[in-house]
Amino acid sequence: MANKKMAIIATKGTLDMAYPPFILASTAAALGYDVQIFFTFYGLQLLRKDLSNVMISPLANPAMPMPVPMPVMVQMLPGMESMATMMMKQKLKKHGVASLTELRDLCLEADVKFVACQMTVDLFEFDKSEFIGNVEYGGAATFMGFAGDTDICLFI
C-alpha cells in the first residue's frame, strides 16, 4: 500500500507559528507519511541556516499568556520583543520542547521535503545562500503537484 501523504503550507515566520509545521511534519513522517512543506512569504524565514532571529512579539498578540498583564503602550517599547522571545525560549526548554533547529533537523532526517516559494524569494530579494541546502524551489503549481494527491493538507 502506498504511504499516506501530508502537505503543509507554512506562511508564518514567528516563533509561535514556526512550531506547528515542524511538529506536525516530523510526527507525520514518524507515522510513515510522505510529507512536503511549502514555505512561502514569512514562512521562508524558517529555512534560514540560523534560526536565532525567529522571534515572538507580545504586540497585537493578546492571546499570548504573560506573567503580568502588560498594556499595549508597554509592549511597544524597545527590547520587548527580544525579552518576550527569550522568555518563550526558556519556557520551551524547561518543558522539554525541542528547539526549532532540532525539529527541522528531525524533519530532514525523516525525508520531509522542503519547497521554497520562488516568487517570494524573488519578491523579498532573499539570498538563497542564507537558506539551508536541502530545499527545492518552485511555485504554486509545484505545490499542487504534490498536494492534489494528499490525505492531509494544511495552511499554517
Next chain:
Amino acid sequence: MNFDKELNARGLSCPLPIVKTKKSLADMTSGQILKVISTDTGSVKDMAAFAEQTGNPLLSTVEEKGEFIFYMKKK
C-alpha cells in the same frame, strides 16, 4: 517484561517521544520489544495512536511514579 532496547524519553515533550520511538524501532528487528519511558502525559494517547497507525503493537502501558512506561513490539 523483557525488552531488547530501552528509550529514555524523560523530560521530552511532543513530538519528541514519538519521533524518537520511531527512530529507535528503525534499527530493531521484527518481534523485538522496545521499552519507552516518558514523563509527557500526552504520550499516553500518542503512543497508542502511533501503535495503531504504524501497526507496531503496544503491549502495555503502565504509569509508575509520574512516569509512563510503554512496551512496544516491532512489527
